[in-house]
Amino acid sequence: MTYPAERTTTLGLLDTFFISSLRIKVSRIASLSNLNSFYILNFLKLSLGLVIAASTMLPLPAGAAENSSPDFGRDVMPILSGNCFSCHGADANKREAKLRLDLREDAVADRDGYQVIMPGNSEMSELIHMITEEYDEDRMPPPEKGPRLTEAQINILRQWIDSGAEYKPHWAFVPAQRSQLPPVSKKRWVKSPIDQFVLAQLEFEKLSPAKPASRETLVRRAYLDLTGLPPSPEDSATFVADKSRDAWARLVEKLLASPQYGERWGRHWLDVARYADSSGFETVYRTYSRES
Numbered sequence: 633m634t635y636p637a638e639r640t641t642t643l644g645l646l647d648t649f650f651i652s653s654l655r656i657k658v659s660r661i662a663s664l665s666n667l668n669s670f671y672i673l674n675f676l677k678l679s680l681g682l683v684i685a686a687s688t689m690l691p692l693p694a695g696a697a698e699n700s701s702p703d704f705g706r707d708v709m710p711i712l713s714g715n716c717f718s719c720h721g722a723d724a725n726k727r728e729a730k731l732r733l734d735l736r737e738d739a740v741a742d743r744d745g746y747q748v749i750m751p752g753n754s755e756m757s758e759l760i761h762m763i764t765e766e767y768d769e770d771r772m773p774p775p776e777k778g779p780r781l782t783e784a785q786i787n788i789l790r791q792w793i794d795s796g797a798e799y800k801p802h803w804a805f806v807p808a809q810r811s812q813l814p815p816v817s818k819k820r821w822v823k824s825p826i827d828q829f830v831l832a833q834l835e836f837e838k839l840s841p842a843k844p845a846s847r848e849t850l851v852r853r854a855y856l857d858l859t860g861l862p863p864s865p866e867d868s869a870t871f872v873a874d875k876s877r878d879a880w881a882r883l884v885e886k887l888l889a890s891p892q893y894g895e896r897w898g899r900h901w902l903d904v905a906r907y908a909d910s911s912g913f914e915t916v917y918r919t920y921s922r923e924s
């Protein structure tokens with residue numbers, strides 16, 4: 633079974649949507665007040681692996697990562713699985729030219745004096761010759777099976793091979809790594825590492841952080857964000873009157889511990905889990921488990 637290109641694209645969009653909505657959530661929560669990172673981290677922790685993995689992908693301000701090499705899972709894998717694996721993948725019965733492109737050792741193996749992929753050298757890689765072949769009848773994928781790869785796709789494969797043609801497991805299986813903090817100028821505003829990501833993007837957009845909100849606004853935002861419901865007048869009044877230093881901390885703790893928090897965010901995480909089901913488990917199963 634193969635992944636048609638439209639499907640990969642839709643999933644790519646979903647992925648982007650998910651990451652950016654996460655970013656908005658984090659930044660909204662961060663801007664509820666000059667709140668310290670503890671609560672945000674708590675919020676992230678509760679959302680387990682998916683969020684941890686996603687948070688490592690919090691984009692640096694646009695432009696910061698321009699010249700990095702393509703990412704295998706995000707950029708390369710969709711091209712290969714959508715266009716090539718039906719004939720050069722795990723299924724031995726459908727395999728052509730005794731070539732597997734889903735396994736690095738096979739793709740880079742010596743084939744009597746040349747290599748399909750020569751890591752670090754796209755010019756010498758047969759794969760690049762085949763996808764850029766001038767004559768339609770000789771190119772890959774075969775003309776009756778699919779259109780030519782686009783210039784952008786070809787460039788991604790070139791850059792990936794030139795930068796070493798590393799294969800990486802699906803991101804869900806790669807341990808989360810701490811991201812490097814982006815540089816910011818208004819350092820004094822930052823109270824937690826997550827603030828720094830938010831501020832970097834604000835500075836990139838030439839925006840200043842908003843002033844801290846009033847207590848009435850804060851309590852309303854906390855309730856709506858974490859439980860989906862506004863506070864009762866009593867809850868609101870209690871918080872507004874509570875001038876102790878940890879009032880905000882206790883409010884957030886209380887909301888995180890409430891069943892309504894789980895109900896509200898459970899809906900969102902179930903959508904994400906459904907995504908992981910079709911583009912995580914299934915893909916990984918197909919690619920990495922079915923050796924034949």
Ligand code: HEC
Nearest residue numbers: 715716718719728729731743748758759762772773774777
């Ligand atoms: C519909 C089946 C099919 C698809 C899809 C397909 N190929 Fe092929 N491929 C073949 C066949 C058949 C051959 C052997 C015939 C030939 O060499 O012309 C081959 C040969 C090759 C070779 C040469 C192997 C050698 O020993 O020199 C390369 C490289 C290659 N394909 C790369 C790709 C790439 C990259 C893609 C995806 C962009 C792709 N193929 C998609 C069927 C396919």
